[in-house]
Amino acid sequence: xxxxxxxxxxxxxxxxxxxxxxxxxxxxxxxxxxxxxxxxxxxxxxxxxxxxxxxxxxxxxxxxxxxxxxxxxxxxxxxxxxxxxxxxxxxxxxxxxxxxxxxxxxxxxxxxxxxxxxxxxxxxxxxxxxxxxxxxxxxxxxxxxxxxxxxxxxxxxxxxxxxxxxxxxxxxxxxxxxxxxxxxxxxxxxxxxxxxxxxxxxxxxxxxxxxxxxxxxxxxxxxxxxxxxxxxxxxxxxxxxxxxxxxxxxxxxxxxxxxxxxxxxxxxxxxxxxxxxxxxxxxxxxxxxxxxxxxxxxxxxxxxxxxxxxxxxxxxxxxxxxxxxxxxxxxxxxxxxxxxxxxxxxxxxxxxxxxxxxxxxxxxxxxxxxxxxxxxxxxxxxxxxxxxxxxxxxxxxxxxxxxxxxxxxxxxxxx
Numbered sequence: 170x171x172x173x174x175x176x177x178x179x180x181x182x183x184x185x186x187x188x189x190x191x192x193x194x195x196x197x198x199x200x201x202x203x204x205x206x207x208x209x210x211x212x213x214x215x216x217x218x219x220x221x222x223x224x225x226x227x228x229x230x231x232x233x234x235x236x237x238x239x240x241x242x243x244x245x246x247x248x249x250x251x252x253x254x255x256x257x258x259x260x261x262x263x264x265x266x267x268x269x270x271x272x273x274x275x276x277x278x279x280x281x282x283x284x285x286x287x288x289x290x291x292x293x294x295x296x297x298x299x300x301x302x303x304x305x306x307x308x309x310x311x312x313x314x315x316x317x318x319x320x321x322x323x324x325x326x327x328x329x330x331x332x333x334x335x336x337x338x339x340x341x342x343x344x345x346x347x348x349x350x351x352x353x354x355x356x357x358x359x360x361x362x363x364x365x366x367x368x369x370x371x372x373x374x375x376x377x378x379x380x381x382x383x384x385x386x387x388x389x390x391x392x393x394x395x396x397x398x399x400x401x402x403x404x405x406x407x408x409x410x411x412x413x414x415x416x417x418x419x420x421x422x423x424x425x426x427x428x429x430x431x432x433x434x435x436x437x438x439x440x441x442x443x444x445x446x447x448x449x450x451x452x453x454x455x456x457x458x459x460x461x462x463x464x465x466x467x468x469x470x471x472x473x474x475x476x477x478x479x480x481x482x483x484x485x486x487x488x489x490x491x492x493x494x495x496x497x498x499x500x501x502x503x504x505x506x507x508x509x510x511x512x513x514x515x516x517x518x519x520x521x522x523x524x525x526x527x528x529x530x531x532x533x534x535x536x537x538x539x540x541x542x543x544x545x546x547x548x549x550x551x552x553x554x555x556x557x558x559x560x561x562x563x564x565x566x567x568x569x570x571x572x573x574x575x576x577x578x579x580x581x582x583x584x
Contacts, residue, residue: 170188170189170190170222170223171188171189171190172186172187172188172223172224172225172228173187173188173189173194174187175187175231175232175235177235177238177239178198179239179242179524180482180524180525180566180568181200181201181202181440181482181483181484182200182201182202182204182239182242182243182483183198183199183200183201183202184198184199184201184232184235184236184239185197185198185199186198186199186221186223186224188223197223199217199221200440200441201213201236201239202440202441202483202484202485203483204236204239204240204243205240205243206240206243206244208240210233210236210237210240211233213236214229214232214233214236215229217232218232243525245525249569250550251540251550251552251571251583251584252583252584253552253554253581253582253583254293254582254583254584255293255581255582256554256579256580256581257278257288257293257295257579257580257581257582258578258579259278259286259295259298260278260280260281260282260284260286260578260579260580261280261282261578262280262281262282262578263280263281263557263575263576263577263578264278264279264280264281264560264561264574264575264576264578264579264580265279265280265281265305265306265307265560265561265574266278266279266306266307266308266309266561266574267279267309267561267562267563267572267573267574267580268309268310268311268563269290269311269563269564269565269566269570269572270311270313270316270333271311271313271314271315271316271566272316272566273290273565273566273567273570274289274290274291274316275287275288275289275290275296275316275333276288276290276563276565276572277299277309277311277319278309278574278580279306279307279308279309279321280305280306280578281305281306283300283302283303283304283305283306283323284298284299284300284302284306285298285299285306285309285319285321285331286298286299287299287319287333287336288580290565290570290582293582296336297335297336298336299319299321299329299331299336299338301329301338301341302321302323302325302327302329303323303325304323304324304325304348305323305324306321306322306323307322307323307324307348307349307350308320308321308322308328308349308350308351308352308363309321309322309352310352310353310354310361311333311354312354312358312361312375313354313356313358314356314358315358316333317332317333317334318330318331318332318333318339318354318358318375319331319332319333320352320354320361321352322349322350322351322352322363323348323349324348324349325348326343326345326346326347326348326349326365327341327342327343327345327349328341328342328345328349328352328361328363328373329341329342330342330361330373330375330378339375339378340373340375340378342361342363342371342373342378342380344371344380344383345363345365345367345369345371346365346367347365347366347367347390348365348366349363349364349365350364350365350366350390350391350392351363351364351391351392351393351394352364352394353394353395353396353403354375354396355396355400355403355417356396356398356399356400357400358375359374359375359376359400360372360373360374360375360381360396360400360417361373361375362394362396362403364391364392364393364394364405365390365391366390366391367390368385368387368388368389368390368391368407369383369384369385369387369391370383370384370391370394370403370405370415371383371384372384372403372417372420382417382418382419382420383420384403384405384413384415384420384422386413386422387405387407387409387411387413388407388409389407389408389409389432390407390408391405391406391407392406392407392408392432392433392434393405393406393433393434393435393436394406394436395436395437395438396417396438397438397442397459398438398440398441398442399442400417401416401417401418402414402415402416402417402423402438402442402459403415403417404436404437404438404445405436406433406434406435406436406447407432407433408432408433410427410429410430410431410432410433410449410451411425411426411427411429411433412425412426412429412433412436412445412447412457413425413426414426414445414459414462423462424461424462425462426445426447426455426457426462426464428455428464428467429447429449429451429453429455430449430451431449431450431451431474432449432450433447433448433449433450434448434449434450434474434475434476434477434478435447435448435475435476435477435478435479436448436478437478437479437480438459438480439459439480439484439501440480440482440483440484441484442459443458443459443460443484444456444457444458444459444465444480444484444501445457445458445459446478446479446480446487447478448475448476448477448478448489448490449474449475450474450475451474451475452469452471452472452473452474452475452491453467453468453469453471453475454467454468454475454478454487454489454499455467455468456468456487456501456504465504466504468487468489468497468499468504468506470497470506470509471489471491471493471495471497472491472493473491473492473493473516474491474492475489475490475491475492476490476491476492476516476517476518476519477489477490477517477518477519477520478490478520479520479521479522480501480522481522481526481543482522482524482526483526484501485500485501485502485526486498486499486500486501486507486522486526486543487499487500487501488520488521488522488529488543489520490517490518490519490520490531491516491517492516492517493516494511494513494514494515494516494517494533494535495509495510495511495513495517496509496510496517496520496529496531496541497509497510498510498529498543498544498546507543507544508541508542508543508544508545508546509546510529510531510539510541510546510548511546512539512548512551513531513533513535513537513539514533514535515533515534515535515536515558516533516534517531517532517533517534518532518533518534518558518559518560518561519531519532519559519560519561519562520532521562521563521564522543523564523568524564524566524567524568525568526543527542527543527568528540528541528542528543528549529541529543530562530563530564530571531562532559532560532561532562532573533558533559534558534559534560536553536555536556536557536558536559536575537551537552537553537555537559538551538552538559538562538571538573539551539552540552552571552573552581552583554581555573555575555577555579555581556575556577557575557576557577558575558576559573559574559575560574560575560576561573561574562574569584570582570583570584571583571584
């Protein structure tokens with residue numbers, strides 16, 4: 170093996186090694202999830218060097234320099250006030266979803282008007298209109314980290330794969346017998362998964378458009394799915410009150426996470442693939458060991474349905490959003506609630522951390538989105554202007570741009 174170069178990954182912090190093995194270019198990542206401003210970098214690099222043969226003594230100073238850059242980035246205090254940059258009114262019916270590509274250079278909106286539209290983040294100009302679905306476009310995603318392809322899932326029972334550059338459709342994935350309501354790319358950008366009201370999920374090869382694996386076994390609709398970062402496992406959450414953990418290569422069900430007493434609303438792996446968080450209409454979140462399928466903890470406190478859950482980028486904190494109008498932050502290690510985010514006057518349908526983990530964004534039926542300090546629960550800023558329910562929101566990769574999507578048929582860019 171011959172090391173070719175290092176690449177930095179800021180969120181979550183890590184170093185990517187590019188190396189040549191038997192004439193083939195390969196990569197591996199060194200995750201630095203516990204890195205902070207107080208970390209002894211010299212000692213850390215020495216530990217890394219002992220464990221990683223690609224990093225020789227001659228490369229030590231270079232690695233120290235890279236980690237110091239990461240450490241400096243983590244130490245930057247963000248005190249950014251967002252302002253409304255642009256209101257986009259192109260869809261003729263309410264939006265269903267919004268998503269950024271990895272670089273944040275463009276984003277996509279899905280709508281009840283059966284179209285998706287691709288937008289330039291810098292100018293707010295429409296780049297392409299993706300047309301061809303025969304019913305509501307409900308699920309959308311970019312193939313991060315490349316961001317050159319888009320997947321869209323529709324109530325017309327199909328998923329389409331599109332080119333970001335041209336807006337042309339590569340493939341139409343057919344096979345589901347009911348609406349597609351969730352989808353996800355794996356991080357390696359080789360597969361896209363679709364979850365359907367027909368109780369199945371399907372994995373599709375994005376190079377040839379063929380169905381690779383069909384995941385069957387749920388007794389009710391699948392409404393959430395997510396790959397782990399290594400791409401070897403996927404989870405599906407269902408209205409049958411369970412979450413299933415599947416082996417991607419074989420389609421074999423490895424674990425069934427049983428414990429919730431109502432429909433699953435959201436499910437996600439943490440970054441290092443050791444934990445799974447699930448949210449449910451039973452008003453609770455549950456934390457699971459991803460390797461054994463055993464329940465680790467039940468996170469309580471909400472007075473109504475939990476509609477969304479997420480980890481921060483390092484997997485050290487969990488956020489939940491509820492129909493009770495509040496969000497909560499939990500410590501993934503202690504399982505304790507560390508902050509309550511209270512102030513919305515309607516249900517919160519979406520919650521997400523910014524890449525730095527320094528603030529949380531929520532979207533609510535009270536027509537506002539809010540930014541919160543995750544340690545104290547203090548509301549930092551209220552994003553106002555939409556005239557109907559906000560159901561979707563997202564940060565770009567740098568965390569300095571926000572998009573919000575609303576039932577008022579508009580999307581807003583905040584900078």
